[in-house]
Amino acid sequence: MLLNRRKTYQKLSDEQLIIIYKRKNHTLIIGELYNRYAHLVFGVAMKYLKNKHDAEDITMIVFEKLPLRISKSNIHKFKPWMYTVTKNEIFQLFRKKGIKQTELIAEPEENNTLEEVKLKDEQLNKLESLIQTLKKEQQQCITLFYIERKSYIEIAETLQLEIKQIKSAIQNGKRNLKIKLENSEEFKSI
Numbered sequence: 001m002l003l004n005r006r007k008t009y010q011k012l013s014d015e016q017l018i019i020i021y022k023r024k025n026h027t028l029i030i031g032e033l034y035n036r037y038a039h040l041v042f043g044v045a046m047k048y049l050k051n052k053h054d055a056e057d058i059t060m061i062v063f064e065k066l067p068l069r070i071s072k073s074n075i076h077k078f079k080p081w082m083y084t085v086t087k088n089e090i091f092q093l094f095r096k097k098g099i100k101q102t103e104l105i106a107e108p109e110e111n112n113t114l115e116e117v118k119l120k121d122e123q124l125n126k127l128e129s130l131i132q133t134l135k136k137e138q139q140q141c142i143t144l145f146y147i148e149r150k151s152y153i154e155i156a157e158t159l160q161l162e163i164k165q166i167k168s169a170i171q172n173g174k175r176n177l178k179i180k181l182e183n184s185e186e187f188k189s190i
Helices: 002-011 014-024 027-049 052-072 078-097 101-105 114-131 136-147 152-159 163-183
Strands: none
Touching (some): 014 078, 078 152, 136 152
């Protein structure tokens, strides 16, 4: 019976597996998703962590939390959702370790002086703080588009929004950031 079920699950799409899991909580489904996506999770973790041991830990954490996350989430496209879940788990690890996301994005150029690198880092930290003051939809879209380098389609799948809503949120968010930058004494040094 288990062997038949396992073979059946191998033939189903990710979305079909999710639907069945939400109804019946079969652990074999999590095993099948692990077989399909453990390499993706590990690869993303290696990209950010650059450490095999930490990447293996993140992979296990993601799959340990997967049953609860599937139960609580409305998933339309599993692969991009899983990618986002993995990145969020990595960023949560960075927050615990006191590493800022901007430190991952802003790699110092070889020709820059230490003062220039510090100034850029300070400016990025200020900008990151300002992004947090935007409306939630603008904040999410700007973060996904500019910081996480997601396409409009990937953002639409992640946030369950129309592409025109995403474009609007990004445009309005950029305008609001510009206004905040121009009006804030604290941020005039940028």
